[in-house]
Amino acid sequence: MSADKPTGADLNPRELGRWLWRQLTSMRTALILLLMLALAAVPGSVIPQEGVDSLKTSRWQADHPTLTPVYEKLSLFSVYDSPWFSAIYILLMVSLVGCIIPRTFVYLRAIRTPPPIAPRNLTRLPDHASYDSDASVEEVLQRAREVLKGRGYRLRPAENGSDYVSAERGYLREVGNLVFHLSVVVVLVGFALGSLFGFRGGAVIAQGSTFANTISQYDDFEPGSLFSADQMDPFVFSFDSFDVEWQRTNRGVLARAFDAGLTYTDEPGAEEQFYDLRVNHPLSIGDTDVFLIGHGYAPVITVTDGDGNEVYSGPTPFLPQDQSFLSFGVVKSPDAQPGQIGLEGLLYPTFELVEGNPLTIYPDDLNPLLSLSVYTGDLGLDVPTSQSVYVLDKANATQVLDNEGKPLRLDLSIGETATLPDGLGTVTFDSVQPWTRIQFSQTPGKEIALVGVVLALIGMCGSLFIRPRRVWVRARAGSHQDGSVTMVEVAALDRSGGGGDVAPVLEEIVDELRSAPPRVEEKQ
Template identity: 60%
Template sequence: MSDTRRPGELTLRELARWTWRQLTSMRTALVLLLLLALAAIPGSVIPQEGVDALKTQQWRDDHPSLTPVYETLGLFNVYGSPWFAAVYLLLLVSLVGCFVPRIAVYSRALRAQPPATPARLDRLPDHASYRTDLAPGEVLDRAQRALRRHRLRVQDESGGGSVSAERGYLREAGNLLFHVSVLVVLIGFAIGSLLGYRAGSIVIVGNGMANTLTQYDEFDPGSLFSADQLDDFFLDIEDFDVSWIQDGPSQGQARGFTSHVAYAEGVDEPQDYDLRVNHPLTIGDTTVFLIGHGYAPVITVRDGNGDIAYSGPTIFLPENQSFQSIGVVKANGARPTQIGLEGWFYPTYAFTDESGPFSVYGDLKNPAISMQVYAGDLGLDSGTPQSVYALDKSNAELVTKEDGSMFRVDLAPGQTQELPDGLGSVTFERVERWNKIEISQTPGKLIALGGVVLALLGLLGSLFIRPRRAWVRVREDEQGTLVEVAVLDRAGGDDVAAVLEELVADLQREEKTS
């Protein structure tokens, strides 16, 4: 049957084979690895919902025009987006198709015998020769003893014989180990991404939380993770200690902090633990990290009728290392209109004409709040979810003094300030602290760690093990026995001349001491 295809036209099978070869080439794997690195850049620059929902919401509020574009592209959840998953899966397939054949090649090289002795050893860059009165067989025996640390291949030749030796096979094992480790790391990350989760919660010191979805401020599960798989435990933050830098250019910044917690898994008895940065708590399969802390001023808002419309600790988010923090209060129960406050908390309040109010120290030396007041519809009854750290002022008015000048609530702990127009009053009761807790399960972390260790061992083997070949040929002629010796460095850059001299000296030393 004649072939009716045009020149260059491929069948479906040939096209599939060509596509597979292109996908599994080292060039494609490197390009995909570069694309994966580039794709991870937005995840490092743009706040991610699964990492810090608070900063993500702040970014959205500060960039309303870019937010729809970023949401369409999935830039607020880069590592969970379809395009990132596509690049990751293509890279995994490419590496598997690229590495598996190489693993077979390295495996065969690891078991292979040394190559046959070249016909002309004198053409190699590092070679030497000498004559001896010993018989060829005895010289070959001495050569085998001198090269006993090598893998040997003995050949019989006309008028004599040769010994071919090679060492540095573990370099091939290092290459093999490194290629396998890359696959192990990718599999470990894939298991963690699919079967694990990451969640975060801000907990007031003196309070606690149970490991349930309702207790989380943010929750980022893997594709195959179910909320039913959450470990059953509770965690109470009983106390919190902070040490501050007392002098120097970093004066007033936190040196270290420790959260004293009590936890219990299921119905077990509670246990105590000092939770610190880089010293996580492990409960079952769950790891608890302490990643931040801040202040929660206790603020009470009374409406024009004198009724309490809002009261409790309000989480303020630190903006700098002196813990100058921003926060909002939403008194949606105030009558006749809702009341909102937005402003700053200063742990150690100071004021200058040049810079205005600021905090000079992170510790509570002179705490104060300074907040603007808004009255009107804050959108709290619309049913649309709102961030607790942002205030919707689109349908509210800024409260001012009777003369129209700016009005601010400036209070120290224990003070109360009346609001204009009979709106009510604001009381700054005291200051409490909060801890930012990150809770996660990463089932593939040990696999990934093992892959990293294997990669390091393989890389060390590839870099520091020198593959080297040596040959000794013996020929008998009318003038006696001619011994030819040559050494070759397969990796390049090694001084094999010294190795050659040492080998020749060993052979001649064997001869002199016989």
């Protein structure tokens, strides 16, 4: 009677730990974790991420108030920094390391193992040939060693009294497999170093503005857990010019290309340098990479309060809502008297009334119009909690009405000034400046990750193109009607599992073996 199969409850803690370790470090588990990591990264490419584009994230959150709290609890706005993504990441690294290291030692032992002895009957192998030679057994075997060694085969050391030659090639294919798996670890280590010691940040910068690389200048900043502010490069740049090329497509008018002209110094007192910042052409200053990832319009708005004091002035970035660059924005004047002033509305880059409906017919700022609603009262700016610059808190504010008791709407072209009722002040639309969304990052492990990618390509090529083969040549003394002859048997075996082109290789080896001694008779 067979014993019952032991269950997990029958294992002591040490045995259970060893069983769990074997499960974790199996190749099957590593592949499952790799698939889980790929699936876990999907939300990061679909849902806007705080560390990549905080503006797009805030707009998404404003458009989806019901889903936002759920996504925040699941860390879906910062997927790559979430605990569950990190857990998969760490388990994958442990699994790969635990899988690769034992295989490396096994392979090191295997690579020192000579090719196996010849099978008893070579003619039973799928690819074989035989012929008769008038050369001696020793001459045939010596010729076989020379031919196979010249073709890159590794030979089994000759043994006294043996009548065969055993050879093997393509044993470096397993090295390709190991290099590929090792490269995955290298890539993961590179990404981990970048996440721990690097940072990502972004800022919206209007034309004519200056940016100094300090944390206070960033609109959003995501440092690694081991990042230090001392790592920040002390550069300063000014946004001097902006050019955009528009192109008509079947989806409308799109920006075919855009670039920002920068003047920068990589450290205080250094000579000024110029750079044309374009998409996919980042500027590298020290260890920091500067990327151009978006653009829009910032109307220059001036607000005066009821006492005639200028309480707001400057370019205000408005966020594009669609491909026509119809843009939404907010202006907040907390110091206005007798009450705070808030403006909320749209910028039409090329305004036109079409059948009585206001539209922007072209994304370029050819005929800009600013359409704003006005609020006064408590805008929630005196509380310690932070507030998005693109959201106007209207809970305790009052919308300003016109003389007919309807909500006041200011429609301003460039250079126009509107006077607010009840002595609240004035609003002037001075001009339009382009703004750019610039992303900054330090990724200390990117060189290591690049090395890992190169290793992966090398390992993959080795796994795909190196074919492991074994060849055996056996020579035996025999008889013939004309005298003594040597019977030669040759067999080849492909070990790649795909069949391969063994027959032509075998034919070439046989031809070389027979080229030195004269042929007597070939057996079918």
